[in-house]
Amino acid sequence: MIAFLRGxxxxxxAEAVVLDVHGVGYRVNVTAACAAKLSGQVNQEVALHTHLIVREDDLQLYGFFSTDEINVFLLLLGVNGVGPRAALAVLSHLTPHGLVRAVTLEDLSVLTKVPGVGKKIAQRIVLELKDKFEKLTIQSAEMPAIPVKAADVIDDALAGLLALGYGAGEARDAVQRAMESTLGQQAGVAQLIKHALRLLDKAK
Structure with a gap:
């Protein structure tokens, strides 16, 4: 099992990167947000937590920045009817905190906004993961745990940017950078969206 790559x-x-690890190129499937964040780091050293899925005629690597993401990815794979591409799509549109919140509140409307996730799959995700999420402590490897109120603000700001037509990857990256800036975790939804829009405009 390939659990970690650095190269x-x-x-x-769009949703994959290639890492050169001692002369061997590994193609790793990643979330849209991860790809967006790494788009300006070509030739730089990158480290990803990885999970290898072996099929009869195929080997696919899936990579994540944090242990939260890979833990949630593995839990999603355990849901009947959710394959690796669907699990990756969920994490492209929702942060681990956002997914836990949606499942805990049984908010199917949030889950069905993910491409490829219909009502039946959303119901299965809630049914099969609610108890597991209650026992799982979601804490990012890159930063301290985000308070529930701040996580709600992040998810609402992300939803606002998606409604404005921005892609999931660039929206998540902008919201995360806005939250990590001088705004801190006291920012309101409107303030966070406004700051994220400035970052998106600068990136054009």
Whole structure:
């Protein structure tokens, strides 16, 4: 099992990256947000937590920045009817905190906004993961745990940017950078969206 990769970032695609690890190129499937964040780091050293899925005629690597993301990814894979591509799509549109919140509140409307996730799959995710999420402590490897109120603000701001037509990857990256800036975790939804829009405009 390949649990971790560290190497030079060779290239970035929409939802995949290639890492050069001692001369061997590993293609790793990642979330849209991860790809967006890494788009400006070609040739730099990158480290990802990885999970290898072996099929009869295929090997696929899936990579994540934090242990929260890979833990949630593995839990999603345990849900009947959720494959790796669907699990990755969920994490492209929701942070681990956002997914835990949606499942805990049984908010199917949030889950069905993910491409490829219909009402039946959303119901299965809630049914099969609610108890597991209650026992799981979600804490990012890169930063301290985000308070529930702050997590709600982040998810609402992300929903606002998606409604404005921004892609899931660039929206999540902008919201995260806005939250990590001088705004801190006291920012309201409107303030966070406004700051994220400035970051998105600068990136054009």
């Amino acid at each position: 030079a970032l060779a290239s970035v695609e």
